[in-house]
Amino acid sequence: MRITVNGEVRDLSALDPDMPLLWALRDVVGLTGTKYGCGVAQCGACTVHVDGVATRACQTPLSSVGNGQVITIEGLNTPVARAVQDAWTTLAVAQCGYCQSGQIMSAVALLSENKRPSDADIDAAMTGNLCRCATYNRVRAAIHQAARSLA
Amino acid sequence: MIPLNPQTLRPSRRSLLTGALIGGVFVLGFQPKAQAQAPGGTALNPFQAYLRIAPDGRVTVISAHFDMGQGIYHGLATLAAEELSVPLSQVSVEGGASNPRAYGNLTAGGAFQFTGGSSGIPSSWERYRRAGATAREMLRSAAAAAWNVPVSEVLAENGQLTAGSRRAGYGDMIAAAARLPVPSNVALKPASQWTLIGKTPPERIDSRDKTNGSQNYTLDMRLPGMLIAVVAHPPRFGATVQSFDAAKARAVRGVVDVVQIPRGVAVVADTTWAAIKGREALTVTWNEARAEKRGSADLRKAYLEAAERAGAPAANRGDADAALGRAARLIEATYEFPYLAHAAIEPLGAVVRRARDGTIEIWGGHQMPDIYQTIASQIAGVTPDQIKMHVMKSGGGFGRRAVLDGDVVAEAVSVAKAINWRAPVKLTWTREDDMTGGRYRPMYVHKMRVGLDAQGRISGWHQRIVGQSIMSNTPFEGFAVRNGVDATSVEGASDTPYQIADLRVEVTNTSVGVPVLWWRAVGHTHTAYAVETMIDEIASATGKDPVQLRRELLAENARERAVLDLAADKAGWTTEPAPGRFRGVAVHQSFKTYVALVVEISMSGQDVRVERVVAAVDCGIAINPDNVVAQIEGGIGFGLGAILGEELTLTDGVVDQKNYDSYTPLRIDRMPKVEVHILPSTASPTGVGEPGTPPIGPALANAVAKATGRRVRLLPFAKGMTS
Incomplete structure (x- = not known):
């Protein structure tokens, strides 16, 4: 399982495909600017862009990201x-x-x-x-x- | 609860626990027995306690106060930089700890460190200006010695030392300056020379980091080899672990260990997700013999019954019963306030690491670091000086991070110890843990009877308050609860500024197993509502203008009157609102800051829409005016969310709301326009973190009464408007 975060390809094959993108970003990739607030898409603290669309990372399983381009707060540069x-x-x-x-x-x-x-x-x-x-x-x-x- | 002996908290042998009542909120009073030094610890070397200057001239201010968003770091940077004469852009701030002589809160005698009761600025006003000024004088003396010129010829400005053609940065002289004797009684700049205090600089010092994702909070901590712990807590308060089966939890990929700690069962894993999944797979049997099993309906019934009986006297002026007996008419009202959760957006957590030499580091939103250090040392079996406390900025707090039993710190240390210190541990509370973990604004009932004589004047005011004490059952009960009265239950009512000749306020503190705590503005969150809506009700009953009635009853309270007049003036109180708009007013002092609000609403059926809030605030000198505005805006939004829709309820002792879907703080679509007007002042500055919150509820309720005739006395409005 490979996902692209802020333009870099990350191999996350070792992770549970059900793991929400939020925890992969924070605990594994090491990008902690994306925050945990509720875990149920009620607070928006975990919002990232997937192909430019604002997405709640806490409710986005890794397996659903596919070839989507993930941009976090650290990767904003437009x-x-x-x-x-x-x-x-x-x-x-x-x-x-x-x-x-x-x-x-x-x-x-x-x-x-x-x-x-x-x-x-x-x-x-x-x-x-x-x-x-x-x-x-x-x-x-x-x-x-x-x-x-x-x- | 960790057994905690107040004696062990004494930061020095010279200190004496006195139980002084401080500002109505922090009733913990440590007072130094001997005042060997001037207020603010001026004999301290500022470079050892309050300031570091790097060779490149960058200044780091060490904060005695914890920043949960209220902007105290920016405030302390402003005070120190003003006297030191450095641009704010050269200043950063970090949290200090474990030095009560330097960081002890001066509003409570100065002997231990805490943030709360909007006391950060009052405690720091003298201390941080003096630290900056003393440092500046030491730098000038060092330059004078190096250049062999009189000190009087050395100027310290804009981070530079100059004498004639000689010039050096502060960083060039810091090594020599720090070794000089510390001067006392250094002169502070007069207000006329301030360039930072009272001004609005281009941006708050932490804005950039909080805009690009680089600000680190406790839950962002990452240490080599660190494990994540999530704890299964009992579903009912007071329950304990009977037994547990960890087999399925251990089978979850990433789970490393499952251990029992005093407050539950911890699942320790290599990622947060694994820890959460592990906890879901865990089976725990709880011993509920001593658990609180009552629900909100049971408590409500008990509280309403208790309100029929006399309580402990919290205030007694004149003879309320006699005055009520001769009154021409009576207004009777019963108010009900729910439990409220702080629900700070960063859930609670703490990080613990033990080094090979046995010393321990603890990172967290340490609102009372000295107390947490003591508690941690007792659990870890080390002396407090073997523990290094790292005070992190936190994602909100609202009172929740000041807990006398050090809850998350105690849990994190317990977990690290239970796994034999084999890895650093980050304890993470999930949102559900945070919401159901207790420490709420207590539920309260107020029963009020107010008499009016034939001329419409108040003839007796009787107010009974029923609810849990915050300070009872803590190590500070003996000092904080006097004659059955916990000041945090009655502040804002027992000390009402209104000139009411015959007034009695009573309190009955109930015994309930739901843990409670201070919540932004503490007792004022309910007393202001009851008092300020009752005053409005009296105005309606007697055909008086609500602003005029307040002015009459505040004849001897110039500061309340001044903010009331300012808010009324700016809101156009004497003009008719637009069709479909209705206004309400409230004024309330908390933590020595005075706030008046005029609220303008529209109604759509029973749905209340707050269109505009005009605020006037007197906080003495406004050190950072834009931050005063921000805190009043935020305090209003925080209070408004609670008044409209927040409520924490229990069914058979189990908390009903688990997350933000059912516990509903204000969102952007309900935020009114807010205008904040700061009263010019030369008085010593007071805090602004809390005082914006109390008046919004009553001002709104008074507007709703104007619009509909309905007096909402059951909160939140989501309930009270339809009951």
Whole structure:
């Protein structure tokens, strides 16, 4: 079983094919920017991109990844991603920061599809990403700011 | 529970446990018997306790406080950098531990280290500015000696030392400076010279790491050879392991060992997934002879019955019974508050490693590192100084990581010991462990009777509070619970600022086997709701404007009045809201920070939508104004989620909610617009981590009453709006 993470092919044949991508990334590949929050796709802290689509790694068995290109927070390097991360830092979105990898992965996926998201679009794309510090207003503002900077 | 003798926690022989009541929350009072040094430990060499400067000039501030997201690292960096005169971009922060003289919390006498009660800033305001200033003076003296010029000619600015044409970076002089005698009574900059305090720098110092995935939390720790442990805990609180069958668990690929520890059975594996699968395959028989088997409905019934009987007096002004007896009319109300989970997004965990020489390292979100070190040493059978505590930033906390029995640290050390220390161990609680593992905001019932005389003035206020004490059954009970009153059960009610001549507050602390704990703003989370909605109810009953009534009852409380006026003004309180919009107001002081909120809502059937919140806050000097805004925003969102939909219930003693599907914090689609206005102040700074949370519930409830006439007294709203 080989999967491609951030452009690198990883041989994970030794692992249980049922193992969620989350634990393979964190415990085996060593990419801990993708977080564990709930294990049941309710909090979004584990969000990664598989072929550009925001995906909850905790509910993605390794066997289902196939030839999909997995991108984690550590592998982000598109102009959209840079705009999002810059907006996140200038607006000081993060408090504890633990959910923010997932928030950013969801935001980048949103802005890659929708260059000028409305507040309703943001609600629809980001409601699956829980932030217990309730940084939501800054998440929203940062998405709008990133959209403006990319325009 | 680990037997813990408060005597063994004494950090020095000179300290004396006094039980002083501190700010209504941390009732643990260690007070130094002899004050041999100025406040803040100024006789300490700052380079041995608070600051490191690298040869390249990078400054590392060592934090006495644990950062769970509230931004205390940024705050302490600001204080030290202000006096040291270095740009914040050159500063990073790491957690300190095991030095109570340097890191003891000064709001509780200074003799042991903890974070809580929004005390990080009050404890650090003098200490970290003084550390920076003392370091700056030592650097100037070192430069003066090296250059053979008077100290007065050496300037320390922007990380550089200069005298005429001579110039050196701080890093060039640090070796000499650190060996100099430590000056005392170094002058601090006057406010007029501040360039960092009160300003908003371009970004919080940890924003970048928290945006690119590089910030390491406890659960991200990876050590060579490390194993992961997941523990099977009893399904009912108070149960213990009777027996277990590990055969199927051991057969799971990746499982290395299965061991019993005092709190359950640990499955130890090479990956987290294997440990989780191993636990699923484990069979444990629990001894439930002493387990709590009551459910929420049983507890509710018992609490409502208890509220009919007198409790221990927590406040007694005038004669409430007589005043109520002569009142023209009575308002009676019973409020019910559920258990609440902290549900921090990073589940609990800790990492333990023992070196060949027997010394032990423990990584974790150590909110009370000295206590955890003591507990760990007792389990490991070593002396505390053989244990090195690494205080990690954590993914939220909200009070859950300050536990007097050191729960996850104790578990992690127990597991490492049970496998004979053969590998480093990372203990991971799953979300389900975290949600069902206890330590909740206690369930409470308030029964209130308020009298009004013929002119509509308050004639007697009687409030009975029923619920579990947080401090009872801890090593600190003897000091923290006085005459049957745990201040954390009644704070915000027994000390209400409202001028009510005849007032009695009573408390009955119940005995329930569900472990409880402080939860962001502690007692204020329920007392503010009861008091502030009752004040609103009095205003309605007497036809008074809710802001005006509060102003009258706060005639001698200028700070409450000032935030109330500011919030009312900014919200346009005296103007009519748009059609379909309704407003509510609340003001509450907690941890010496004053917050007033005006909430504007719309209703769609019974569904409440919070459209806008205007906040005014007086926290004294706002050291990092943008972080004050962030904490008030977050405190409001955290409180709003609880008020709208959070509730932890039990059926026959088993917790019903296991994950975020049934325990439902606020999500982005319910977050209102929030405007935060900071009252300009020259008063000493107070904390902002908690005080944003208490007023949101009552302000919202008061708006709902305005819109619908319904007084919601059963929480959360998901229940109270339909019952």
